[in-house]
Amino acid sequence: xxxxxxxxxxxxxxxxxxxxxxxxxxxxxxxxxxxxxxxxxxxxxxxxxxxxxxxxxxxxxxxxxxxxxxxxxxxxxxxxxxxxxxxxxxxxxxxxxxxxxxxxxxxxxxxxxxxxxxxxxxxxxxxxxxxxxxxxxxxxxxxxxxxxxxxxxxxxxxxxxxxxxxxxxxxxxxxxxxxxxxxxxxxxxxxxxxxxxxxxxxxxxxxxxxxxxxxxxxxxxxxx
Amino acid sequence: xxxxxxxxxxxxxxxxxxxxxxxxxxxxxxxxxxxxxxxxxxxxxxxxxxxxxxxxxxxxxxxxxxxxxxxxxxxxxxxxxxxxxxxxxxxxxxxxxxxxxxxxxxxxxxxxxxxxxxxxxxxxxxxxxxxxxxxxxxxxxxxxxxxxxxxxxxxxxxxxxxxxxxxxxxxxxxxxxxxxxxxxxxxxxxxxxxxxxxxxxxxxxxxxxxxxxxxxxxxxxxxxxxxxxxxxxxxxxxxxxxxxxxxxxxxxxxxxxxxxxxxxxxxxxxxxxxxxxxxxxxxxxxxxxxxxxxxxxxxxxxxxxxxxxxxxxxxxxxxxxxxxxxxxxxxxxxxxxxxxxxxxxxxxxxxxxxxxxxxxxxxxxxxxxxxxxxxxxxxxxxxxxxxxxxxxxxxxxxxxxxxxxxxxxxxxxxxxxxxxxxxxxxxxxxxxxxxxxxxxxxxxx
Numbered sequence: 001x002x003x004x005x006x007x008x009x010x011x012x013x014x015x016x017x018x019x020x021x022x023x024x025x026x027x028x029x030x031x032x033x034x035x036x037x038x039x040x041x042x043x044x045x046x047x048x049x050x051x052x053x054x055x056x057x058x059x060x061x062x063x064x065x066x067x068x069x070x071x072x073x074x075x076x077x078x079x080x081x082x083x084x085x086x087x088x089x090x091x092x093x094x095x096x097x098x099x100x101x102x103x104x105x106x107x108x109x110x111x112x113x114x115x116x117x118x119x120x121x122x123x124x125x126x127x128x129x130x131x132x133x134x135x136x137x138x139x140x141x142x143x144x145x146x147x148x149x150x151x152x153x154x155x156x157x158x159x160x161x162x163x164x165x166x167x168x169x170x171x172x173x174x175x176x177x178x179x180x181x182x183x184x185x186x187x188x189x190x191x192x193x194x195x196x197x198x199x200x201x202x203x204x205x206x207x208x209x210x211x212x213x214x215x216x217x218x219x220x221x222x223x224x
Numbered sequence: 225x226x227x228x229x230x231x232x233x234x235x236x237x238x239x240x241x242x243x244x245x246x247x248x249x250x251x252x253x254x255x256x257x258x259x260x261x262x263x264x265x266x267x268x269x270x271x272x273x274x275x276x277x278x279x280x281x282x283x284x285x286x287x288x289x290x291x292x293x294x295x296x297x298x299x300x301x302x303x304x305x306x307x308x309x310x311x312x313x314x315x316x317x318x319x320x321x322x323x324x325x326x327x328x329x330x331x332x333x334x335x336x337x338x339x340x341x342x343x344x345x346x347x348x349x350x351x352x353x354x355x356x357x358x359x360x361x362x363x364x365x366x367x368x369x370x371x372x373x374x375x376x377x378x379x380x381x382x383x384x385x386x387x388x389x390x391x392x393x394x395x396x397x398x399x400x401x402x403x404x405x406x407x408x409x410x411x412x413x414x415x416x417x418x419x420x421x422x423x424x425x426x427x428x429x430x431x432x433x434x435x436x437x438x439x440x441x442x443x444x445x446x447x448x449x450x451x452x453x454x455x456x457x458x459x460x461x462x463x464x465x466x467x468x469x470x471x472x473x474x475x476x477x478x479x480x481x482x483x484x485x486x487x488x489x490x491x492x493x494x495x496x497x498x499x500x501x502x503x504x505x506x507x508x509x510x511x512x513x514x515x516x517x518x519x520x521x522x523x524x525x526x527x528x529x530x531x532x533x534x535x536x537x538x539x540x541x542x543x544x545x546x547x548x549x550x551x552x553x554x555x556x557x558x559x560x561x562x563x564x565x566x567x568x569x570x571x572x573x574x575x576x577x578x579x580x581x582x583x584x585x586x587x588x589x590x591x592x593x594x595x596x597x598x599x600x601x602x603x604x605x606x607x608x609x610x611x612x613x614x615x616x617x618x619x620x621x622x623x624x625x626x627x628x629x630x631x632x633x634x635x636x637x638x639x640x641x642x643x644x645x646x647x648x649x650x651x652x653x654x655x656x657x658x659x660x661x662x663x664x665x666x667x668x669x
Binding site: 122123124125146147148149150151152153154155156186190194195196197198199200201202203204205207208209210211 | 375
């Protein structure tokens with residue numbers, strides 16, 4: 001990925017993080033990128049991935065043909081021409097629509113592919129993608145789940161569909177598909193900064209209610 | 225005991241017959257349950273459950289109780305009230321703060337003299353835990369807040385636990401009274417050491433605010449218990465005229481009860497089990513089962529055995545050469561284990577007699593609750609402090625069935641579950657006298 005595009009993407013990620021939970025923690029620094037890849041197999045320990053939430057439980061992209069419109073739950077996009085057929089779904093915010101378009105447009109399809117997949121997650125949680133691997137037509141990724149930042153608008157105990165757009169630094173066949181995914185919760189270690197609300201929380205006074213009595217009972221039971 | 229030793233043999237024999245012939249599915253009680261008449265169910269919750277008894281005639285002074293309340297108010301003060309979505313959009317974080325704040329206030333007593341001292345201490349600990357969870361969570365999401373500054377660190381609190389534990393059990397009016405009083409204080413320390421302070425209790429700046437808040441709350445709970453424990457020990461010693469050491473008596477009591485518990489566990493495992501604290505299964509409590517596979521009595525026994533062995537596994541039980549760190553609470557937990565094992569045995573006998581524990585109507589449920597209340601009421605005013613301590617352990621058992629029956633339209637199966645829980649309360653209570661007498665005799669010998 002060119003530095004210019006990374007800078008642009010990082011900007012988008014920070015802007016869209018509130019509503020679309022773009023994974024700013026992943027892939028924002030080229031020197032942290034650990035990728036091992038051949039033409040057909042590889043692994044990226046810090047993959048570039050765009051995460052977009054869909055409020056209506058539907059996938060974030062759909063495909064329009066002459067006859068009909070159908071949802072796109074999972075697909076490998078290896079050709080810029082394919083973008084003409086893909087539309088961002090109505091349940092996606094305008095801000096996130098722009099992020100998706102930018103992300104897709106800026107992919108170098110001569111050397112890269114986009115892998116689209118979806119997963120469900122609680123509204124107040126988000127995925128941290130730990131690695132992505134591909135081997136032939138099998139694509140796998142690992143994740144952990146963590147709490148979203150305080151300013152993320154979410155609803156406890158509701159579930160949302162998240163579209164995951166991985167940018168893979170390899171040209172894979174269009175038959176490539178999700179071979180597996182797995183994860184854990186919560187994440188062990190997080191780069192998320194949670195102390196963001198401008199306020200104080202200092203508790204006045206002692207950390208105790210009373211002083212603990214010094215109990216040293218002697219033979220008569222007196223308390224000293 | 226010898227009767228139990230034959231149970232597995234009898235079951236094994238029955239199993240042999242089954243294997244030799246056709247294996248048929250046992251009848252399922254709830255596939256074709258008897259009819260239930262709801263008549264008499266309307267007023268079932270009218271009678272209040274008994275108050276928690278006093279273990280010793282001491283009290284929280286009002287000024288001291290007010291300081292505990294003040295700590296809760298100080299903890300809650302920094303949190304904006306109300307806390308709107310516009311201020312904190314993340315609903316999971318906002319919900320934990322507001323729910324815990326509400327729970328803290330609900331736990332605060334309006335009158336201090338309405339509660340016995342240990343009941344009040346428990347309420348203060350709960351309230352402080354909820355309040356510290358709320359403000360710890362808030363501190364974790366604010367720029368100037370610091371969750372580690374809300375309460376003292378786990379290391380400091382652990383030192384205080386050790387310090388108080390070194391003074392326990394203290395002197396007492398007599399070993400029985402001392403066991404009840406110090407057993408209650410030691411229980412706080414024992415649970416804190418083996419559950420909360422055993423785990424990772426650090427609160428780091430990068431930690432998930434929900435977890436950071438809960439950790440702060442749990443540490444505050446222990447801090448509250450330490451303060452209340454030290455205070456109540458001092459109050460108790462002030463009211464005792466000639467306090468006596470009780471260490472030797474506790475040793476005798478532990479030897480006697482530990483031996484009884486060990487014998488019971490061995491018998492339940494047919495002397496074959498290496499791990500005595502493992503759940504032996506409900507079949508260890510009856511020889512034959514002339515009731516349906518999932519009859520209410522079977523389901524009750526299954527729950528009772530599971531709960532009993534969950535606690536036996538966690539609690540300090542003076543079997544197999546266990547050397548207790550906290551002897552008074554170890555004796556109390558052995559007492560409770562024996563009572564529950566005996567009640568399971570009684571329930572097994574009811575099952576052998578064909579008792580399915582299905583109530584035919586609402587009046588039967590009402591009568592079972594009344595009987596349970598009567599039995600616990602008598603326990604709560606017993607002269608023996610160990611029986612009063614047992615009442616403090618049995619009283620919370622009313623919560624689940626009462627909640628079931630307070631629902632708008634519970635199902636017959638739910639009503640039956642509530643009924644069996646009331647019967648269980650009566651069963652457990654009926655076993656307390658013999659077990660507490662055995663313990664008292666051992667302590668006073």
